[in-house]
Amino acid sequence: MNQALSTSTASKADVTASYGDPVIEIRDVQKWFGSHHALKDISMTVRRGEKVVVCGPSGSGKSTLIRCINGLERHQGGTIEIEGVELVDRSLRGIRREVGMVFQSFNLFPHLTILENCMLAPMESRKLIRKEASERAMEYLSRVRIGEQAKKYPSQLSGGQQQRAAIARALCMEPHIMLFDEPTSALDPEMISEVLDTMTELAASGMTMVCVTHEMGFAERIADRVVFMDDGRIAEEGPPAELFRQPKTERLSSFLQRILTH
Amino acid sequence: MNFDADYFWNLLLSTRFLHPAWIVVWMVAVSMTIGIALGAIGGIIMTSAIGPLKHVIRGYVALIRGIPVLVQIIFWYNGVPALTGGAINPPPFVAGIIALAINEGAYMTEIVRSGITAVERGQREASQALSLSYYSTMRRVILPQAIRIAIPPTGNQVINMIKNTSLLFAIAIPEIFATGTNIFSVNFRYFEVIAVVAIWYIILANGYGLIQKAIERRFARGRGSLFGT
Ligand SMILES: Nc1ncnc2c1ncn2[C@@H]1O[C@H](COP(=O)(O)OP(=O)(O)OP(=O)(O)O)[C@@H](O)[C@H]1O
Ligand SMILES: [Mg+2]
Numbered sequence: 479m480n481q482a483l484s485t486s487t488a489s490k491a492d493v494t495a496s497y498g499d500p501v502i503e504i505r506d507v508q509k510w511f512g513s514h515h516a517l518k519d520i521s522m523t524v525r526r527g528e529k530v531v532v533c534g535p536s537g538s539g540k541s542t543l544i545r546c547i548n549g550l551e552r553h554q555g556g557t558i559e560i561e562g563v564e565l566v567d568r569s570l571r572g573i574r575r576e577v578g579m580v581f582q583s584f585n586l587f588p589h590l591t592i593l594e595n596c597m598l599a600p601m602e603s604r605k606l607i608r609k610e611a612s613e614r615a616m617e618y619l620s621r622v623r624i625g626e627q628a629k630k631y632p633s634q635l636s637g638g639q640q641q642r643a644a645i646a647r648a649l650c651m652e653p654h655i656m657l658f659d660e661p662t663s664a665l666d667p668e669m670i671s672e673v674l675d676t677m678t679e680l681a682a683s684g685m686t687m688v689c690v691t692h693e694m695g696f697a698e699r700i701a702d703r704v705v706f707m708d709d710g711r712i713a714e715e716g717p718p719a720e721l722f723r724q725p726k727t728e729r730l731s732s733f734l735q736r737i738l739t740h
Numbered sequence: 741m742n743f744d745a746d747y748f749w750n751l752l753l754s755t756r757f758l759h760p761a762w763i764v765v766w767m768v769a770v771s772m773t774i775g776i777a778l779g780a781i782g783g784i785i786m787t788s789a790i791g792p793l794k795h796v797i798r799g800y801v802a803l804i805r806g807i808p809v810l811v812q813i814i815f816w817y818n819g820v821p822a823l824t825g826g827a828i829n830p831p832p833f834v835a836g837i838i839a840l841a842i843n844e845g846a847y848m849t850e851i852v853r854s855g856i857t858a859v860e861r862g863q864r865e866a867s868q869a870l871s872l873s874y875y876s877t878m879r880r881v882i883l884p885q886a887i888r889i890a891i892p893p894t895g896n897q898v899i900n901m902i903k904n905t906s907l908l909f910a911i912a913i914p915e916i917f918a919t920g921t922n923i924f925s926v927n928f929r930y931f932e933v934i935a936v937v938a939i940w941y942i943i944l945a946n947g948y949g950l951i952q953k954a955i956e957r958r959f960a961r962g963r964g965s966l967f968g969t
Contacts, residue, residue, distance in 0.1 A: 602876040
């Protein structure tokens, strides 16, 4: 198991300190689904350019947490601030313009071509004209290396290509922050690496990223910080090297055992 | 056996049912268009956040679906003039279209509503995450997919309505069945006349079936595998 984690990230902690202003500030956030307390006193700060990987067992609240960050789930206690703006009804659409999201199940629009998928939001919510939107879409589609698939419909693409198209679609809004909710867990094994490569390039470009994933090799490569969630709480957090090699809690070490041996 | 083949063939190949068939076609076209418009409005309201209006639509659907179409036709043609002392007195074609369209609107409301709710939740979430407004989400993402889902059941509605136009004989609209009753009430050749009437409905219903196929093919865009194109 150490082989998968062997790429060195020794100096990550110093790097974190050099990141810019806080762009996501979560303070004492609570979320209930009926009587189920899904997020308990979550506090977390993400600085500009930082990459945070969120992991944890199924049902621990990972999706709920990142869905709260762009208001797909509304939190019920505490506050969430994105680039200094508190997330409330009124600020929702403005915040979503700056926060891109990639889903486990891609959620591409099946009735539109890949190109149209990428052009829709810039035209509707950023008021780009068609020509600008299509140029921008082609730029990002070639950046994720599916430029030649632009005229196809999502159903005509492989899973890996669809997910890269979904990443391009989010990037076309030119967001400041990108959220990923298990972007590779619906993919066949041979397609996982092409999506992770795209995400690694995005990370290298300086994007602020919050990513729910169980790809520990990827986490170790790109993450400044790993957040381990358990039962609605942040149970442990720190640089990946530290967290994966010296887990402090029994819950984290047994979680790592499970995902690295499966 | 008592079947007059010569009479049957003469009637079938005569032009007597051409005009009645045309009446059926345009009345269905007009009533269906209005019905679809009503259903679109009703279905969108039913899936929106507008609370009180939803109850109005729900009442409309429950009321209309509970009343036989024939009763609704007579209501608009005879009931409304009687109620208003003749102040509102729609001619037969108008009463017929109002009755069919309002009846259709109730069924189309259900079809549009279930089409909208059948669009995957992820589509709405992706739209929200891209900061699309409710209006953009409906117009560009949800409705195009809901329409595709609603097209086959809407086709069934058209075929039902083609057959339901036969009820308009009750308010003296010279459609296909009324024309048939006029013929057999004079010559008593019930079987031959009814057979010809039935054939005309079969032609119209299946003729529409071809149009329906073409519409479905057009809307299969992006769903190659599903429709086997
Ligand atoms: N819409 C909802 N309604 C009710 N309960 C929900 C809803 N969404 C999530 N939950 C519950 O909240 C808890 C946290 O769910 P969440 O999806 O955030 O977990 P997760 O960590 O992302 O799990 P997984 O790894 O399976 O995706 C779970 O117990 C889940 O059943
Ligand atoms: Mg999840």
